[in-house]
Amino acid sequence: MDRVFLSPPNMSGREQEYINEVFKSNYIAPLGEFVNKFENSIKSYTSTKDALALSSGTVALHLALRTLGVTQGDIVLASSFTFMASVSPILYEKATPVFIDCDESWNLSPELLKKAIANLPKKPKVLVLTHLYGQASKMNEICEICQNEGIALVEDAAEALGGFYNGKALGTFGILGAYSFNGNKIITTSGGGMLVGDENLVEKARFYSTQAREPLLHYEHKDYGYNYRLSNILGAVGVAQMEVLEERVKAKRAVFEIYKNELVNELEFMPELENSRGNRWLTTGVFKEKGAHIRVIEALAKQNIESRPLWKPMHMQPVFKGALSFTDGTSQELFERGICLPSGSCLKPQIQERVIKIIKENL
Known part of the structure; x- marks a missing residue:
């Protein structure tokens, strides 16, 4: 594949x-x-x-x-x-x-x-x-x-x-x-x-x-x-x-909406502030269970589908050990539960359906 x-x-x-x-x-x-x-x-x-x-x-x-x-x-x-x-x-x-x-x-x-x-x-x-x-x-x-x-x-x-x-x-x-x-x-x-x-x-x-x-x-x-x-x-x-930026934004947001509608019980998705329009560059969400994101990432990888954890916060990075930070655990919790899903503006519907199916099968 x-x-x-x-x-x-x-x-x-x-x-x-x-x-x-x-x-x-x-x-x-x-x-x-x-x-x-x-x-x-x-x-x-x-x-x-x-x-x-x-x-x-x-x-x-x-x-x-x-x-x-x-x-x-x-x-x-x-x-x-x-x-x-x-x-x-x-x-x-x-x-x-x-x-x-x-x-x-x-x-x-x-x-x-x-x-x-x-x-x-x-x-x-x-x-x-x-x-x-x-x-x-x-x-x-x-x-x-x-x-x-x-x-x-x-x-x-x-x-x-x-x-x-x-x-x-x-x-x-x-x-x-x-x-x-x-x-x-x-x-x-x-x-x-x-x-x-x-x-x-x-x-x-x-x-x-x-x-x-x-x-x-x-x-x-x-x-x-x-x-x-x-x-x-x-x-x-x-x-x-x-010249095609607005088309790309619409496509990315459409990809997000499909994930959101199909995985409403499986993921809590990144919110969008009132009076804002994000570009939904990546569709991202968090699972209820810690470690579930790794299980899903590995299952997708077996099907040659790329996904990733959310960013690891900078205050947790070894290069910044000892750096001053003001935290309350929010980003760490997101990192330990979160996933970035395939979000290409040219993502085919049948591929997105496969991604959704694999996620549901591995929870």
Whole structure:
């Protein structure tokens, strides 16, 4: 049987047509017309002030911290229930991460955020907030806390393009936000990312992303930078993918609804906040019985179907042993019971039926 992936790429638009245009122009890299078009499509879709196409979502977060002046000794708050790439850039800048647990929304708890701020030895400089699995965090409360405390908000919206809260695009509430176009995301450029937000900060990030070269005829450098920009070929893929983003969101949400309706007695699914629309990048849920998720994952694997546990929280990771965290056991409980189900936007109904059948047979 062919492998069924968790969230495979879906190339069914005009990707090849646009790639052919790039090759005809011989403007392969660096940058080019399609990188500009890709940035403009993100700006238009999200109504953000500026956008910068980059080689990954991780480097978008790194540039966000760099442009905000995060450095050694600074405290950076971060969602604990997330993927390592969300918090690695904190280490790149030699800052100190402090992890905040989630609440019933599965995203960062505003109450624990307030507790952390009140009990830290000095004021945090930045909060890196993850919109987990494409679902909105409690942005009203979190934005108010950050504004009142003078903490810069950076949104890790790597999984959340196509998601909205109160009609506003996820990734555009903070001073800066980051999207990912990795191969498993709702749209993909194979690898890639986008930094969005404040024009002055994005322009500063643009400077750092091209080796911090001064605008002179010769190569002049007063600061150091990185080789972080996206190629024109991948920009072409991104333009084509953006044309079908809404179709992908509808498909992902339809996959979720089928799982939810068919497995209502077997799983408790990740909730969706009122007045929000998540992109349901992955359909995720928790079993009542501890260990059931492993049994189901193994049963699916025997049928060549990929599924995974939920993210292991950052405060439980060996690399962050001893790091300060404000937790109440919520994310640990989710990790010990939760599963990510095959959620491709091109998932065939008969395959989804097989997944549902296997789950029911192994509980």
